[in-house]
Amino acid sequence: MPLIKINADGDRPVLDGLGDLDDALTAQLAALPPSAPVVVLVHGYKFSPVRPEHSPHTHILSLSPRQTCWKALSWPRHLGFGRGALSEGLCIAFGWEARGTIWQAWAQAEEAGRALAGLVARIRARRPDPVDLMGHSLGARVALTALAALPAGSVGRVLQLAAAEFQSTARTALESPAGRSAEVFNITTRENDLFDGLMEWVIRPPRPGDQALGAGLPDAPRQWLDVQLDHAGTRAALAGFGFDIPAPARRVCHWSAYLRPGVFPFYATLLRDRQRLPLATLRAALPDECAPRRSRLLPAIAPIPHLPASSLRP
Numbered sequence: 576m577p578l579i580k581i582n583a584d585g586d587r588p589v590l591d592g593l594g595d596l597d598d599a600l601t602a603q604l605a606a607l608p609p610s611a612p613v614v615v616l617v618h619g620y621k622f623s624p625v626r627p628e629h630s631p632h633t634h635i636l637s638l639s640p641r642q643t644c645w646k647a648l649s650w651p652r653h654l655g656f657g658r659g660a661l662s663e664g665l666c667i668a669f670g671w672e673a674r675g676t677i678w679q680a681w682a683q684a685e686e687a688g689r690a691l692a693g694l695v696a697r698i699r700a701r702r703p704d705p706v707d708l709m710g711h712s713l714g715a716r717v718a719l720t721a722l723a724a725l726p727a728g729s730v731g732r733v734l735q736l737a738a739a740e741f742q743s744t745a746r747t748a749l750e751s752p753a754g755r756s757a758e759v760f761n762i763t764t765r766e767n768d769l770f771d772g773l774m775e776w777v778i779r780p781p782r783p784g785d786q787a788l789g790a791g792l793p794d795a796p797r798q799w800l801d802v803q804l805d806h807a808g809t810r811a812a813l814a815g816f817g818f819d820i821p822a823p824a825r826r827v828c829h830w831s832a833y834l835r836p837g838v839f840p841f842y843a844t845l846l847r848d849r850q851r852l853p854l855a856t857l858r859a860a861l862p863d864e865c866a867p868r869r870s871r872l873l874p875a876i877a878p879i880p881h882l883p884a885s886s887l888r889p
């Protein structure tokens with residue numbers, strides 16, 4: 576089985592459906608080759624693993640999503656899971672209760688992060704290699720909460736797509752033992768500026784003046800890298816590594832970080848081939864500055880040309 580479905584039940588992880596979580600983890604991890612990755616995928620807002628019509632396990636976290644939603648693209652399959660080879664590793668689809676108001680989901684994400692930390696600890700009790708995490712939107716908040724609670728060496732790489740979290744929370748996670756030993760790739764796009772702004776407006780930040788992570792993390796430690804997908808310089812640099820990612824087609828899109836053509840080969844390489852894309856190598860290739868916030872949401876208004884004098888005559 577290349578994929579296990581696990582959910583947060585409060586602050587503890589449980590197997591989705593019938594069965595014992597520890598037994599399932601023991602069996603699956605024992606079958607993996609030493610170099611095979613273990614990747615935990617975490618969804619964002621509006622999903623619920625206990626409500627079939629909103630379950631992430633039939634949507635983005637499924638190998639075969641139901642095709643009733645235009646955003647239902649299989650993360651596991653596009654990351655290289657589900658092909659029948661043990662070397663592909665183990666994918667864990669991590670569901671948590673993300674419905675209700677944004678304030679309810681915000682609080683639930685922190686609790687789910689503690690459940691995710693417990694899951695990572697159980698995995699490492701059976702296999703010493705670090706676990707990789709990938710989360711979208713509030714799923715990044717779940718991942719950062721887990722990172723802050725774990726010992727050194729627990730997490731290898733974290734991919735956070737359009738993260739719904741504040742800069743100070745990320746700094747706290749990076750100062751933790753697991754955070755100091757992990758590598759975090761903060762995938763941003765100006766298409767998400769509207770959602771970043773709404774989050775800053777409705778959620779009280781941990782510290783005054785805090786910004787959403789869509790603005791990047793100024794003066795970040797070396798284990799953190801901001802990657803702005805819609806920046807022309809970023810796309811040119813990624814093309815140099817063989818990843819052809821087109822310019823954005825929309826001005827506003829919260830899901831572009833995983834729906835944009837070409838992004839999953841990049842993510843799969845980050846998770847599967849660290850030697851091809853070391854963080855330092857990618858950092859050196861990316862532009863030093865990214866496009867300013869709201870540059871796509873509120874583009875500059877072109878000056879109105881002067882009319883020729885002859886057009887003003889009656």
